[in-house]
Amino acid sequence: MQLTFTKGHGTENDFVLLPDLDATLDLTAEQVRRITDRHAGIGADGVIRVVRTRDVPEVADQAGAAEWFMDYRNADGSAAEMCGNGVRVFVAYLLREKLLDGVDWTGGVLAVATRAGTKHVRIEEADHLAVDLGAWQVVGGQQALDDGGDCQVALPGTDGLVAALSLDLGNPHTVVMLPNEPDLEALDLSTAPTVIPEPPNGTNVEFVVLVSSGHVRMRVHERGVGETRSCGTGAAAAALAARAWVSVAGGGEVDLWRVDVPGGTLLVRLSAEGTVELAGPAELVADGTLTL
Numbered sequence: 001m002q003l004t005f006t007k008g009h010g011t012e013n014d015f016v017l018l019p020d021l022d023a024t025l026d027l028t029a030e031q032v033r034r035i036t037d038r039h040a041g042i043g044a045d046g047v048i049r050v051v052r053t054r055d056v057p058e059v060a061d062q063a064g065a066a067e068w069f070m071d072y073r074n075a076d077g078s079a080a081e082m083c084g085n086g087v088r089v090f091v092a093y094l095l096r097e098k099l100l101d102g103v104d105w106t107g108g109v110l111a112v113a114t115r116a117g118t119k120h121v122r123i124e125e126a127d128h129l130a131v132d133l134g135a136w137q138v139v140g141g142q143q144a145l146d147d148g149g150d151c152q153v154a155l156p157g158t159d160g161l162v163a164a165l166s167l168d169l170g171n172p173h174t175v176v177m178l179p180n181e182p183d184l185e186a187l188d189l190s191t192a193p194t195v196i197p198e199p200p201n202g203t204n205v206e207f208v209v210l211v212s213s214g215h216v217r218m219r220v221h222e223r224g225v226g227e228t229r230s231c232g233t234g235a236a237a238a239a240l241a242a243r244a245w246v247s248v249a250g251g252g253e254v255d256l257w258r259v260d261v262p263g264g265t266l267l268v269r270l271s272a273e274g275t276v277e278l279a280g281p282a283e284l285v286a287d288g289t290l291t292l
């Protein structure tokens with residue numbers, strides 16, 4: 001079977017986009033693993049199937065709000081609820097392919113269906129987009145914030161257990177604050193960090209260092225992938241956790257965060273109403289045909 005594909009990335013979190021405009025592609029986990037293989041395939045952190053919302057039963061209830069569904073798969077073949085970098089790349093693709101005829105994107109805002117509900121993506125400028133990530137929560141509530149965390153993470157390569165905070169951004173995250181940059185650089189993320197207690201659906205783990213108020217540096221081990229060069233929902237989780245920690249330390253409520261990741265920089269804007277917006281680049285870098 002031959003398929004056309006486009007390769008794209010957001011801060012070097014990279015994806016293979018597969019247009020499935022007639023909803024005929026029954027994409028298997030094995031096929032995703034072959035496509036994302038960096039030696040025997042095209043190579044990517046994930047695969048994004050571009051398909052009409054009405055044609056996919058699991059999200060068809062969003063069809064009235066969003067024409068297109070971002071069907072996101074991790075490199076190991078598992079389906080994920082949401083991808084903050086992926087959704088910007090997805091919209092960049094819809095724009096380039098002119099797949100928005102008849103779609104309402106008044107004010108430059110486009111609705112996209114995801115497994116975590118409908119997300120709204122705003123075009124800030126060419127190749128730079130912002131997504132409203134919608135509802136989020138600190139899993140352990142106020143108690144977890146007061147206690148400095150609700151779980152522990154075994155620091156890779158050491159015997160140390162550190163406190164961590166679980167956040168739900170539509171997909172699961174566990175954020176660990178580290179004291180300094182050398183500790184962040186030294187981490188070996190070649191295997192998944194152990195989280196105690198083990199989250200029922202797995203988790204993405206972010207390691208974060210506070211550079212200054214409103215500025216963090218982050219590395220991430222993504223569920224279903226491994227260490228990646230960026231994670232958009234992870235950057236939002238890191239900013240939310242950092243804001244809470246800064247606030248507990250008496251530093252006030254800081255609402256604009258710069259998150260530096262190995263692949264670039266993302267911006268996270270938090271509002272008093274509780275919304276979280278993620279902004280960053282979205283680049284389409286190659287097109288081709290693949291044989292499955």
Ligand SMILES: N[C@@H](CCC[C@H](N)C(=O)O)C(=O)O
Nearest residue numbers: 080083084085171231232233
């Ligand atoms: N890289 C993404 C998140 C992709 C899904 C994640 N690995 C999961 O399983 O939840 C992002 O930019 O948010």
